[in-house]
Amino acid sequence: MPLAKRIIPCLDIKDGQTVKGVNFVDLKTIGDPVELAARYAEEGADELVLLDIMATHEGRKTFAALVKRVAKELNIPFTVGGGISAPADVGLLLEAGADKVSVNSAAFRSPSLLSDLASLFGRQCIVLAVDVRLDEQGWQVYLNGGRMPTGKPCIDWVLEGVERGAGEVLLTSMSHDGTRDGFAIELTSQVSSAVNVPVIASGGAGNLQHFADVFQAGQADAALAASVFHSGEIPIQQLKTFLRNQSIHIR
Amino acid sequence: MTINEPSKNIAIIQYNAGNIRSVLFALERLGIQAMVTDSHEQIKEASHVIFPGVGEASSAMTYLKERGLDKLIISLRQPFLGICLGMQLMCKYSEEGDTRCLGIFDANVSLFKGEQKVPQMGWNTISNLKTSLFNGIDENSWQYFVHSYAADLGEHTIAITDYIVPFSAALHRDNFYGVQFHPEKSGEAGARILENFIQL
Numbered sequence: 001m002p003l004a005k006r007i008i009p010c011l012d013i014k015d016g017q018t019v020k021g022v023n024f025v026d027l028k029t030i031g032d033p034v035e036l037a038a039r040y041a042e043e044g045a046d047e048l049v050l051l052d053i054m055a056t057h058e059g060r061k062t063f064a065a066l067v068k069r070v071a072k073e074l075n076i077p078f079t080v081g082g083g084i085s086a087p088a089d090v091g092l093l094l095e096a097g098a099d100k101v102s103v104n105s106a107a108f109r110s111p112s113l114l115s116d117l118a119s120l121f122g123r124q125c126i127v128l129a130v131d132v133r134l135d136e137q138g139w140q141v142y143l144n145g146g147r148m149p150t151g152k153p154c155i156d157w158v159l160e161g162v163e164r165g166a167g168e169v170l171l172t173s174m175s176h177d178g179t180r181d182g183f184a185i186e187l188t189s190q191v192s193s194a195v196n197v198p199v200i201a202s203g204g205a206g207n208l209q210h211f212a213d214v215f216q217a218g219q220a221d222a223a224l225a226a227s228v229f230h231s232g233e234i235p236i237q238q239l240k241t242f243l244r245n246q247s248i249h250i251r
Numbered sequence: 252m253t254i255n256e257p258s259k260n261i262a263i264i265q266y267n268a269g270n271i272r273s274v275l276f277a278l279e280r281l282g283i284q285a286m287v288t289d290s291h292e293q294i295k296e297a298s299h300v301i302f303p304g305v306g307e308a309s310s311a312m313t314y315l316k317e318r319g320l321d322k323l324i325i326s327l328r329q330p331f332l333g334i335c336l337g338m339q340l341m342c343k344y345s346e347e348g349d350t351r352c353l354g355i356f357d358a359n360v361s362l363f364k365g366e367q368k369v370p371q372m373g374w375n376t377i378s379n380l381k382t383s384l385f386n387g388i389d390e391n392s393w394q395y396f397v398h399s400y401a402a403d404l405g406e407h408t409i410a411i412t413d414y415i416v417p418f419s420a421a422l423h424r425d426n427f428y429g430v431q432f433h434p435e436k437s438g439e440a441g442a443r444i445l446e447n448f449i450q451l
Contacts, residue, residue: 002367003371003372003373003374003375003414004373004374004375004393006373006374041438046373046374071272071273071276072276072279072280073280075277075280075435075436075437075438075439075441075442076395076436076437076438077395077397077433077436094272095272096272097272097273097276099273099397099436122305122306122307123370124305124370124372124397124398124399125305167370167372168372196368196369197368197370197372198368198372198373221368221373222373251374251393
């Protein structure tokens with residue numbers, strides 16, 4: 001049997017609170033991450049992602065304390081990320097009870113970080129987060145929350161990152177994020193068939209069919225969304241029933 | 252559900268493999284305070300022993316041997332539960348690092364070979380459930396897996412999962428149990444399996 005396709009709500013965290021904004025601006029507070037995490041687990045989420053969106057050095061300990069509170073409460077796996085740049089950051093978060101950590105800009109700037117993390121902690125807990133945008137040159141990697149173009153094609157960086165030790169890829173289309181017009185289907189399909197590790201599609205979820213599309217045409221192993229879950233527009237149980245009715249393998 | 256039995260004295264074996272924290276937290280959610288220890292005395296005196304682990308087989312076996320934990324583990328007679336790498340180390344042999352393991356279960360561990368993605372990372376179902384470890388657990392219930400190596404099927408198999416090939420999702424011999432999945436991360440069904448183990 002293939003694995004169940006995973007539904008992953010994402011919690012953006014700022015100052016210990018869940019927030020939501022479009023393209024990292026106009027942030028609104030949604031509520032307590034621990035309560036929200038527990039609610040999503042109860043509703044059938046397969047996994048969660050918590051992102052420390054400010055990712056300041058001073059905020060690191062506060063975030064780790066929150067990760068520990070979530071780990072105590074949550075009976076499903078969760079990934080944490082945001083500004084991780086050194087093995088010590090990863091050690092702290094795994095010790096706090098996170099199952100996986102995602103690395104983004106720091107890994108791009110210093111790709112050996114991925115191999116170091118994989119050998120220290122095992123590749124199964126190292127997620128490569130890649131933010132990409134479609135421009136004249138095609139799908140290109142962006143850094144710093146999608147603000148800084150790198151000139152590097154998405155597929156090149158994903159292949160290198162997996163080769164170096166990433167055990168999973170969290171692929172966010174900044175061109176789709178916040179639009180609610182659906183995921184980047186072709187891109188996701190291209191990336192998913194190019195690597196032998198799971199790919200989480202992110203950015204653009206607006207309705208139930210978008211999830212079916214990204215699992216079927218997009219060949220995603222998991223789909224991540226935030227606002228459609230936070231707002232209650234897409235209840236997770238309803239989404240899972242919808243996907244099951246389309247013969248998509250769902251827990 | 253909360254277990255209120257102060258007589259339960261649970262030891263989690265500390266060694267050079269991660270994932271101990273989430274087992275501790277899962278037990279706390281069941282109302283159980285466990286101790287994390289590599290002390291032979293504390294492990295021997297425990298009512299139940301849990302042997303978790305996410306890591307690499309050969310370095311884990313080397314670590315256990317250096318501390319005499321390999322001989323201690325096979326001598327134990329109280330209920331004993333290996334999780335993930337812990338279960339694999341209880342088998343005869345692992346292809347990972349060409350490692351001779353503890354030999355409790357008559358099973359060999361080998362790398363998944365096939366078209367599908369490796370590691371198997373995510374939710375899969377367990378079936379052909381045997382022993383009271385699975386009391387109250389439905390056939391084909393979902394559990395969370397993260398692994399690249401898997402134990403083959405044999406006389407000690409008490410649960411089967413299919414990913415690329417059918418493999419032992421759980422093994423049992425005498426007082427020894429092992430599960431490939433992570434009950435501490437598998438929602439209500441996982442919590443029930445941990446609870447069943449504590450009730451053994």
